[in-house]
Amino acid sequence: MTLHSYQIKKSRRVAAVLFAASITGVLSALIADTLKVATEHYEELFIESIHHRPYLIFILPFIGLATIYVLRHFLFRNKANKGIKEVMDTINKDAHMLPAYKIPSHYFNGLLTVVFGGSTGIEVSTVVSTAAIGALSSRKASFLKKYRTDLICSGLAAGLTALFNAPLAGFLFAFEVFTKRRSKLHHVSVVTAIVTSWLITHFLFYKPLFQFNIKAWHxxxxxxxxxxxxxxxxxxxxxxxxxxxxxxxxxxxxxxxxxxxxxxxxxxxxxxxxxxxxxxxxxxxxxxxxxxxxxxxxxxxxxxxxxxxxxxxxxxxxxxxxxxxxxxxxxxxxxxxxxxxxxxxxxxxxxxxxxxxxxxxxxxxxxxxxxxxxxxxxxxxxxxxxxxxxxxxxxxxxxxxxxxxxxxxxxxxxxxxxxxxxxx
The missing domain is CATH 1.10.3080.10 (Clc chloride channel)
Known part of the structure; x- marks a missing residue:
């Protein structure tokens, strides 16, 4: 293989990785944003219902946890969700994979947990779902398996970006918690996913989480x-x-x-x-x-x-x-x-x-x-x-x-x- 043909092949692979990262960013934004919108809507609806019928609070958490158990038992292979550790194991252990069913599993279980009163948030559910999207992207072509970590980090960074409209936080979360890779392609693929996710979120879904009136500090x-x-x-x-x-x-x-x-x-x-x-x-x-x-x-x-x-x-x-x-x-x-x-x-x-x-x-x-x-x-x-x-x-x-x-x-x-x- 000549140097020229090698460079062409390498360029095509880089382009393919970046394309996969951009698709991962788009899908991650849609997952994160729809989960956030649905959670906020139904959480407000149930909180309002509890104001009028306080006894509901003694029913809702049981319904949520029981439904999660049924879904897990009959639909999601009867395997408990392990949260962030699942993603870390996938990155650090070659034999471990994030299967595609983890996308709907964490999406619906996260939604059910929060809207039915579970005292947690959807951030980890989102991160694992979007990391699973990245893992799925890496299995779409044999040569992409080499870039599995890059695409997983692209997915989870894009997911966190969408939740908080915070691209820098998404990038740093992938770097600080999951992998400290310093390769140019890794950074570019993560940034590609973050940018696509931010664009979709900012123009289609963005709504400030809080209205803070920040004042100068002394x-x-x-x-x-x-x-x-x-x-x-x-x-x-x-x-x-x-x-x-x-x-x-x-x-x-x-x-x-x-x-x-x-x-x-x-x-x-x-x-x-x-x-x-x-x-x-x-x-x-x-x-x-x-x-x-x-x-x-x-x-x-x-x-x-x-x-x-x-x-x-x-x-x-x-x-x-x-x-x-x-x-x-x-x-x-x-x-x-x-x-x-x-x-x-x-x-x-x-x-x-x-x-x-x-x-x-x-x-x-x-x-x-x-x-x-x-x-x-x-x-x-x-x-x-x-x-x-x-x-x-x-x-x-x-x-x-x-x-x-x-x-x-x-x-x-x-x-x-x-x-x-x-x-x-």
């Missing part, structure tokens, strides 16, 4: 932002420990229906007492932010209780068979933590801190500590806020939170591997 507030970052790292560890504890606890149940019944009843009781725990919790964040007359600890106490119960509700949801992860719970906890810290400091020390700034910084910091991906959290928070005014304190908070969480736990929910006991 250097005098920096020490208190550092305090928030340390507390965020501790909260991230608390969330990780909760998830691992309850997964182990529910894994000890021998009867699946008992596990579903116990899990759904626990979720129902928690949501009945604290409605803000329902589903993703973004509605609860909006309500808390809108509450400006927090002038005593008594009024702050419900926010603190909800923040501390969110990891429990999330962990029970996942342990009982729900589909989801720690993205939305981390954002939820961070928002409430930032609100509580700013109000307490203002109440007792009259510092004049801006609560909404602390909400955004808290969201970024807890997410950073939870997933051990500070740069993903930085750019995700800026995208959610639709502003880079807080970029410097967000960077500082995310790095500190990640450091604090790493000092206590060397692993995240994604990277944790249970110890294997040696045979006697």
């Amino acid at each position: 250097i005098q507030a920096l020490p208190y932002m550092v305090l928030l970052a340390v507390l965020a790292g501790l909260n991230a560890v608390y969330l990780t420990k909760c998830v691992l504890f309850f997964k182990k606890l529910f894994g000890s149940f021998k009867n699946d229906m008992v596990k579903i019944a116990v899990g759904s009843l626990s979720i129902s009781a928690l949501v009945f007492m604290f409605p803000g725990l329902y589903g993703e919790g973004y509605a609860g964040i909006k309500t808390a932010i809108a509450t400006t007359n927090l002038t005593s600890l008594t009024l702050l106490l419900p926010l603190l209780i909800v923040m501390l119960l969110k990891p429990v509700a999330t962990s029970v949801t996942l342990g009982a068979g729900g589909d989801g992860g720690v993205f939305a719970p981390s954002l939820f906890m961070g928002a409430f933590l930032g609100l509580i810290v700013s109000h307490v400091l203002n109440m007792y020390f009259h510092l004049g801190l801006i609560p909404i700034n602390f909400v955004v910084i808290g969201m970024a910091a807890v997410l950073s500590g939870s997933i051990h991906a500070p740069f993903t959290a930085i750019f995700l928070a800026c995208a959610i806020a639709d502003s880079y005014v807080l970029f410097i304190p967000i960077v500082l908070a995310c790095l500190i939170s990640r450091w604090v969480a790493g000092l206590i736990l060397p692993y995240s929910v994604y990277s944790y591997r249970p110890a294997v006991r040696p045979l006697p």
